[in-house]
Amino acid sequence: MLKALQNLDRRWIFLLMGLAVGVPILVIGITGRTFPETPTPLAQSVFDAVNELDAGDKVLLSFDYDPASEGELAPMATAFVRHCAQRKLKMYFMALWPVGPRMVQQNIRRVIEQDYPDLVYGEDYVDLGFKAGNEAVIKVIVTDLRQYFTTDSKGTPVEEIPMMREVRSVQDMDLLVNVSAGYPGSKEWVLYASTPFGRSASNPEGFQTVAGCTGVQAPLMYPYIPKQLAGLLGAIKGAAEYEFLVNEWVREQRIAEALVAGGMAEAEAADLATTFAKSPGAAEEWTVSGAAASMSPEAKSDLIRVADAPIPGKYLEGQRRMGPQLVAHLLMVLLIIVGNVIFFMSRKRGGAR
């Protein structure tokens, strides 16, 4: 038995890993269920940094990743775009990676064009495209954006784009969001943009920076928190936590809007919306109570529809991917333990190297 385990063909381990990832994907795909998330302070900081902005504030979103890291980073990029769109912030997209514009366009198509069709290109969001030069691009656009970005990704001169008229440099932004898979990425944005020109004690009006990055990058970014980097989403876990916060907030917003449309005062609607968003079915129960007597039947059915509306799958990708991650991590722990048991047993018998 020991000898068999010692000489175990690695293809068996590959098969186990394949099953550990594949089976949860199938199960979650069929059931649609996800694990509950408890946001960590870092994910909460990212959420707060976006949420504290006012409608019309400017956000620079730099998507510096490629398809290799898309599985890990696309859910957080989607959540960022949804949060900004829902918050009615002006979004300036750009990329320092050659295939970054693909990631930008994908999110524009999946989030803005499908779910926020009232947002206008050039007035509410703009895609500035890719620029070669790595940190040199950051170094220049942080003081003069137009030196590099003379047109958007479609070739329209920036002078003809309404939302570009009030932007001279990155310093005109209110928030910098970076989703990155390596170099150039979060570290370069922190070193060349956030540190010299971002919000600090001497520059309280400066922009804040938040980032989302891969698991291997995250440990390298922790030293910059919280002064140079207001918040960090590390890998799919960070994405799932942020996604959870955004989904909850969007539901709250929609419930509050439905309550206000039904004739309720804004402050009261906001309080009730928080309760309804957290407990499924609570809105329906409330509509049959006396407290909802003044609401019209149409407003009540609208409220129930909004409160119990399922979250579209594209906004649950991060939380769904925590399932395969759980089983894969458990398998890794198990393999390490088994490997060590074999090692110590072999050593006891005098066979270990």
Next chain:
Amino acid sequence: MRRTVPLWITAIAGVALVISAFLPATRGWGEDVATWFSILAAVAFVLGGGNLLKVHLRKISDRQSGWGYSSIVLACFFATLWVGLFKVGVHPNPKYPDVAYSGQTQGIGSPFWWLYEYAFKPLTSTMFAMLAFYVASAAFRAFRAKNVEAVLLLGTAFIILLGRTFAGVVLTGWIPADGAFAGLRLENLSVYVMQVFNTAGNRAIIIGIALGIASTSLKILLGIDRSYLGSGD
């Protein structure tokens, strides 16, 4: 001449960048140098293409082992270059319907989009995903508690692996979240490890690297270290 000119370019560009960081009046110098760098970076794409051709054509002409793969690389390279450069199959921009080549190369449904969506994207995703299999195999064969350091590393790995998933909540969920021992819950422990031990170690490394970079940069700017010129000095 071949060595002196690059040395002077490096020294002037480097000194301009250093000065511009300290004197606001000279900030424009730094921006100019950064712009030169970006132009060079764009030219590097062409040089990269040239180098790729050189390496793989030599492999094919010498019939070195794996020359077949080189021919696939070159075929893919030329196909992508041709489709992208000549805007093959691109529809004209609706704004300028009469202007040839006015459409976007990367528009949905275009051959370039097709190459990206059905060749580049699945291939790069697959390459990265294969890491999971090799990491699992390596964990089984190499991650051994041979000494105290290895035991510490193993313990930290377990905390992070479990704490970053719902397993952490299940295993230590019985510890009251608001109690004195809440910090021992795996999800909190993993955050603690990242924010305290990792940050402390990384800050030390970052400071060390920064000092090293400053020293190496000075050597390069002063022309003491010329190894980047490929001279072997």
